[in-house]
Amino acid sequence: xxxxxxxxxxxxxxxxxxxxxxxxxxxxxxxxxxxxxxxxxxxxxxxxxxxxxxxxxxxxxxxxxxxxxxxxxxxxxxxxxxxxxxxxxxxxxxxxxxxxxxxxxxxxxxxxxxxxxxxxxxxxxxxxxxxxxxxxxxxxxxxxxxxxxxxxxxxxxxxxxxxxxxxxxxxxxxxxxxxxxxxxxxxxxxxxxxxxxxxxxxxxxxxxxxxxxxxxxxxxxxxxxxxxxxxxxxxxxxxxxxxxxxxxxxxxxxxxxxxxxxxxxxxxxxxxxxxxxxxxxxxxxxxxxxxxxxxxxxxxxxxxxxxxxxxxxxxxxxxxxxxxxxxxxxxxxxxxxxxxxxxxxxxxxxxxxxxxxxxxxxxxxxxxxxxxxx
Numbered sequence: 001x002x003x004x005x006x007x008x009x010x011x012x013x014x015x016x017x018x019x020x021x022x023x024x025x026x027x028x029x030x031x032x033x034x035x036x037x038x039x040x041x042x043x044x045x046x047x048x049x050x051x052x053x054x055x056x057x058x059x060x061x062x063x064x065x066x067x068x069x070x071x072x073x074x075x076x077x078x079x080x081x082x083x084x085x086x087x088x089x090x091x092x093x094x095x096x097x098x099x100x101x102x103x104x105x106x107x108x109x110x111x112x113x114x115x116x117x118x119x120x121x122x123x124x125x126x127x128x129x130x131x132x133x134x135x136x137x138x139x140x141x142x143x144x145x146x147x148x149x150x151x152x153x154x155x156x157x158x159x160x161x162x163x164x165x166x167x168x169x170x171x172x173x174x175x176x177x178x179x180x181x182x183x184x185x186x187x188x189x190x191x192x193x194x195x196x197x198x199x200x201x202x203x204x205x206x207x208x209x210x211x212x213x214x215x216x217x218x219x220x221x222x223x224x225x226x227x228x229x230x231x232x233x234x235x236x237x238x239x240x241x242x243x244x245x246x247x248x249x250x251x252x253x254x255x256x257x258x259x260x261x262x263x264x265x266x267x268x269x270x271x272x273x274x275x276x277x278x279x280x281x282x283x284x285x286x287x288x289x290x291x292x293x294x295x296x297x298x299x300x301x302x303x304x305x306x307x308x309x310x311x312x313x314x315x316x317x318x319x320x321x322x323x324x325x326x327x328x329x330x331x332x333x334x335x336x337x338x339x340x341x342x343x344x345x346x347x348x349x350x351x352x353x354x355x356x357x358x359x360x361x362x363x364x365x366x367x368x369x370x371x372x373x374x
Contacts, residue, residue: 035330036359037322040351043304045339047297049231053222055242055276055288057213061182064199064206069093069176071195076210078188082180088189088210089178091197103159110152114145121145184214187286218276218284220252220292223269226261231296233257238274239293242284250284252276252292299339299346307345309357310337319351320358330358 073090076082121141128138180186188211191197200206220240224232232254240250256273263269274292278284311318317337320330335350351357 034362037356038359040355045299045341045346049228049294051222051224051292055290056221058217058219060211060213062208063210065178065197068198071191071193078186080186083183086180087177091176107155107159110155114148114152117145117148178209180212184212187211220274220276226268229270240290242288242290244288250276303347304344322356
């Protein structure tokens, strides 16, 4: 029995010794690293930058009243299309008592003067027909009567304007009717029936009745960092992506760059504006958040490789050109690089189309076997 145990122990020790030798042998073997092989291709490299901002109408026109009073009617609402001259709201005039009394007194005086002139005219007319007075004297009384009649009518119109804001002469273009001054879309109507409004003057901007804008003339208004503002210029094309309109892009043309930057969160930002080309049948709402993609540089039909394949040493760049596939062998080759988009890079000299170069290391994934119970 003891002899069997001794033999078993020696066998176990022998197996452990053999396993240790095998492990040390495997560990001492040189590790073979396999790399992904990339090909030199012909393509286009584009360097772009992105500016964030909003899409706004070029001009938002504030419609102001031409007199003070209370809103009695509102005929339009936000989203309505209007033409220049369309009525948006109506104002009920609240007359000033001093001006009202003055206008009423003027009417009374004008009425008395007219009645007196009318009596003189009628009397002179009878005398002229009887040839008692000359034609010249009759014409004077006729002129005086017509003047007083016109003064009475003017006084009555003035009283109507002070009291009601409208007269027989101005009924078609009364200041009580607030009209749109431009053709476009109403963006906002901030007033309601019963609100008091003030006319615009030298001391007050006046109450805004509505905001109107041409929604076919839109601008992208955004900001760009100072490190990139020097590489853009008026007339540059850009693509506008609107978050609310997925998978839909608009084209735009840069037309304004602010000459002065503003510091925001430690960076100097410059405002920029671009004219957005709105296709027919597409409605863009004011205030949409958007991103503008600007093409800064482009290299078309050039040799390209993944930028991760390029190695740098000082001011020099190199790639590892494949010379043997099994086992993999490479030759360090200097290259002259050009434009990069962050993924691919332009190769100006040192490589030819179709050449194979070393890419990223291939890491083999270990297979894990999980035994299921039952």
